Amino acid sequence: MDKVGPLWCFLVFVFIFTQTAKINGSTNTKGNDNVMGVIGAIVDNSSRIGKEERLAMKMALEDFYYRFNQSLVLEVRNSQGQPIQAALEETSLVAEVGSKSDIPIFSFANTTPKWAAERWPFLLQASTNEFNQMKAVAAIVESWEWQRVTVIYEDRDSSATSVLPHLSNALREVGAEISQLVALAPFASSSLSKELARLKEGQCRVFVVHLSLSLADKLFEMAKRMKMMESDYVWITTDPVTSLVHAMNATTISNMQGILGVKSYFPETGGHFKEFHRRFRKRFRSEHPEENNHEPDIFAAQAYDAAWTVALAMRESNKVPPLLLEKVFHSDFHGLSGKVEFIDNKLVSLNIFQIVNVMGKSYRELGFWSYGHGFSENINENAAYNSSMKVLGQVFWPGGPWYTPRGWTLPTSTNPLKIGVPAAANFKEYVKVEYDQFESNISYTGFAIDVFKATLEELPFYLPYNFLPFNGTYNALVEQIQLKIFDAVVGDVTIVAGRYQYAEFTHPYTESGIVMVVPVISKTSNRAWLFMKPFTMAMWILTGVINFYNGFVIWLLERNNCPELKGSVLNQMGMLIWLAFNTLLSTNGNRNFVSLDHASNFTLIDLDGKGARLHSNLSRMTMVVWLFVALVIMQTYTANLTSMLTVQHLGPTVTDIETLKSSNAIIGHCSGSFLSRYLVEVLHFNPNNIKNFSSTEAYAHALKNGEIAAAFLDVPLANLFLAKYCTGFTKAGPTYKVGGFGFAFPRGSPLLSSITEALLKVSESGQLRELENNMITSAKCEDVEPDKETPSLSPNSFLVLFILSGGTSTIALLVYILRVDRSILRHKIMWRVMRTIMGHWGSQKRRFSRRVSDLAENASNSSNTFELRNQV
Known part of the structure; x- marks a missing residue:
């Protein structure tokens, strides 16, 4: 295939409808009496687009004749590869023909100026709407989180006034922006190498190409020669290039490996299209054997629909110009390119674009982007949409890497970053700028400097830099970035909204x-419940429990020996409680409830100077341990309470x-x-x-x-x-x-995201916390150590004492219980012995009584009573 001609969107494609069969003074009716008129067109016969459009219009008029038996003559003027000449041709024709009788004129040229549509309402814009296409490009940029793009376009007013504003607005909506614009002359290729060399030295690696295929072919050929079609580069082409990717030769495809393209989509389905497709391929191969590919694209489909629209309107209006224009405006049918409908003198724009990826000997169809929906793998009622292009699968990038290019790189120049540092920072621990005695060398230290250096170590690339001191306010320091005096700012700079007009900030590296x-x-520590604070609540509860338990044991052991511990149930309960809790006061009170007399005997009660001695050794053992524990607890309580009352609370x-x-x-x-x-x-x-x-x-x-x-x-x-x-x-x-403290970079800087990611790695690894702790530790306290509040004591401090006291009382209780059981058992045995003895004595007595009775009876019968008595 020969190289495709000049930029298609600069070609003027005009339909002129006349009531006569004259054009340029000639008549060509081919002997047909049913000729309705002449359609004139200006195309580039040498370009692929011109060839497809010319054949498609001819086929449309032939199909119209076969259906309605009415013919139209097609007259085509060749722009001879000169889009500027074509534009001039269009302007002259519009002025000459359209001004006479409001004859509708179709323009497929994106070069149609805005003023032309306002001046000539009969001029219809039939080209693809650029706004939706630029939205698709912006969606691709957003999917891969690129923030800056470079736009390469042809140096014409139309791109600057229509395409570029659309693209800029679409990118801004997704948080990206155009870093620079590169305008290329339509026919000059000498400046290509110079422009590409300048782009290669820059940082941005995402390029949006909006060129004609002929100029794009030269661009990619030069880019491949300069090794700009390799890893880390991203190239996105728009419809003028991508829609012709099917017709590219092997050399062009080889130069464009890895590019992403946005292509206007039209439904290649239905019986009508399949018939058109079959006939078009056959005739295109016959008429243009020099072309390698014979498939029709969107331009052929649009040209066919435009010719059919005009022919149908002429038939329905009987060639009356005002009515003809009205019929065109009200066109509403489904053609080869989709629905044909005009709103505000413009063809309803396409809402669906196909995303393709050039690879191998051809290209791969990744999926679709639909306006208002997003990306999808197919177009049908059940299609699943997503805002990210990542759902379309793996992309083959330039150079063939499996990872996604980050969209930027360091400049190839060796100039290090100029980083501003506040020279008069208030806290030297964060930033300290020191000059030597000759003021020739400057040292930069501090927490902020250490964090920045640690961050750079996490970057996957080397970043040269130089620190430069700045004397002035922090706002003025950040403003130097916008003035391009500094490339970044490092220091204790707070992130605030007002500074975003000068720069952008990383994630804060300190607490905000x-x-x-x-x-x-x-x-003054004058609190109503302060007396409770020396002990914890658990300590108070355990103290009460152990005292009540010890009191119960003493009461049980001595209740049979001490009359004061007897009486009614209510009296015994009161004495038990009194005995349990008064022990704590007995160690410090003047009148002891439990005291030691002159004979070293414990006395239970000494309220009136009289006491009852403890009679049981178990009671004495329990009391000794109990008094020792109570003494320790009371002394500790007193000391802790005194400390709390005298300590200074701030x-x-x-x-x-x-x-x-x-x-x-x-x-x-x-x-x-x-x-x-x-x-x-x-x-x-x-x-x-x-x-x-x-x-x-x-x-x-x-x-x-x-x-x-x-x-x-x-x-x-x-x-x-x-x-x-x-x-x-x-x-x-x-x-x-x-906001906390952060590092400042120019707005839209490609370094910002990498620095922020590296800073988060420093934070998540614990290194940031370690650096901060080292800084805090190095700040030695210049005051005395502060008085710490006296803590409340818990049972853990007295655990051994409580076990000793409770264990002693438990042992005494167990011994007492065993003694009681043995005494009861002994009494039971003695009672059984006595009962046995008494029973035996009673039986002997009864036998003796019976014997005496028998003897007395015998004596009455004997005369010798004296002898009987002697026997007795």
Whole structure:
């Protein structure tokens, strides 16, 4: 196939309808009495598009004749490969013909100026709508998260006034932007190498190509020669190139490997299209044997539909010009290219585009993009849509990498980044700029510098840079990026909305927020329940339980020996409770409930100077351990309570900003920061009551001597300040949410996303936290160690004592129970023995009585009573 002719969208394709068969003074009716008129067209006969359009129009008029037996004559003027000449031809024809009788004129040229449509309402725009196509391009850019693109276009007014604004707006909607525009002359190829060399030195690697196929062919040939069709490059072509990808020769396809293309879609289905397709391929092969591919594309389908529209309107209007124009405006049918309908003198735009990927000897159809829906693998009622192109599968990128190009790279020039650093930072721990004695060498240290260096180590590429000091406010420092004096800013720079007009920021590397720092004062510890604080609640409960248990054991052991522990049930319960809990007071009271007499015997009750001694050794053992535990507990309680009463409790002098404002107090903040505006506009402080300071020492001095009542600091700076002045100051009030510290880069910088990703890796690995801890630790406290609040004591502190006391009482209780059981058993045995003895004695007595009775009876019968008595 010969190289395709000049840019198709600059070709003027005009239909002229006349009531006569004259054009340029000639008549050609071919002997047909049913000739309705002549259709004139200006095309480039040498271009692929011109060839397809000319054949398609001829076929449309032939089909119209076969259906309605009415013919139209097609007269074609050759633009001879000169799109500018074609445009001039169109203008002259519109002025000459259209102005006479409102004859409708179709233009397939994207070069049709806006003023032409306004001046000539009979001029109909039949070209593809560029707006939807640019939306498709922007959707591709959004899918792969590219942020900047370079647009290469042909140097004509039409692209600058229609295509470029559409593309710019579409990219802005998805968070991207055009980094630069490269205009190429339509016929000049000498500047290609120069322009491509300049692009290669830049950072952007995503190129949108909006050129004619002939110029695009030269562009990609040169790009391949300059190794710009390799890894990390992205090329996206628009409809003028992509719609002809099926007709490209092998050399052109080889030069375009890996490009993505947006192609106008039309349904290649239905019996009508299949018949057209068969006939078109046969005739195109016959008329243009020089072409390798004979498939029709969108341009042929649109040309066929346009010719059919005109012919049908002429038939229905009887060639009356005003009625003819009206019939064209009301066209509504489904043609080869889709639905044919005009709104505001323009053909209804296509809403579906095909996404193709050039690879191998041809191209692969990845899927579709539909306006208002997104990407899908097919077009039908059940199609699944997604906003990301990633659902269409793997893309073959230039150079053949499996990973997705990031869309940018470092500039090939060796110039390192110029990074601005605040030379007069308030907190040297964050940024410290030091000059040597000759002021020839400058050292940059601090937490912010360390974090930035750690971030660069996480980048997958080497990034050269130079630190440069800056003396001025932080707002002025960030503004230097917009002025292109600095390429970035590193330091304790707060991320605030007002600075986004100059630069963009990375993810914050510190905690965000503003806090109020105030001096502390002593507070009286006069709390109603302070007496309970020496012990925890668990300690109080366990103490009560063990005392009640010990009291119960003593009561049980001594109740039979002590009359005071007897009586009614109510009296015994009262004595039990009294005995249990009075033991704690017995170690310090003047009148002991349990005391030791002169004979070293324990006395239970000594309220009136009289006592009852403990009679059981078990009771004495239990009491000794109990008194020891009670002594330790009471002494510990007394000491802890005394400590709590005498320790100094500190609190903030001011607890909220309303107190500061109502008292008209003076407050302070860092010099050069954004806080001055924030304190006035957001927190509504009187600007006359605000002072700025340039060092931590100045803050501390002003707060101590009462020069200011409070200082407002960023949270990370406040933490550092309180680490250095660990007593005497504290945070007060809420934390006001603002951005933390971040690194600043130019708006739209391709470095920003990589730096942010690397910074997150530093944070997630724990290295950021380690650097921050090292900074806080290095800030040695200049005050004495603060008094810590005395903690409440828990049962863990007395666990051994409680086990000793409880265990002793338990042992005594068990011994007592065993003794009682044995005594009861012994009494039962003795009773059984006595009962046995008494039973035996009773039987003997009864036998003796019976014997005596028998003898007496015998004696009455005997005369010798004296002998009987002797026997007895």
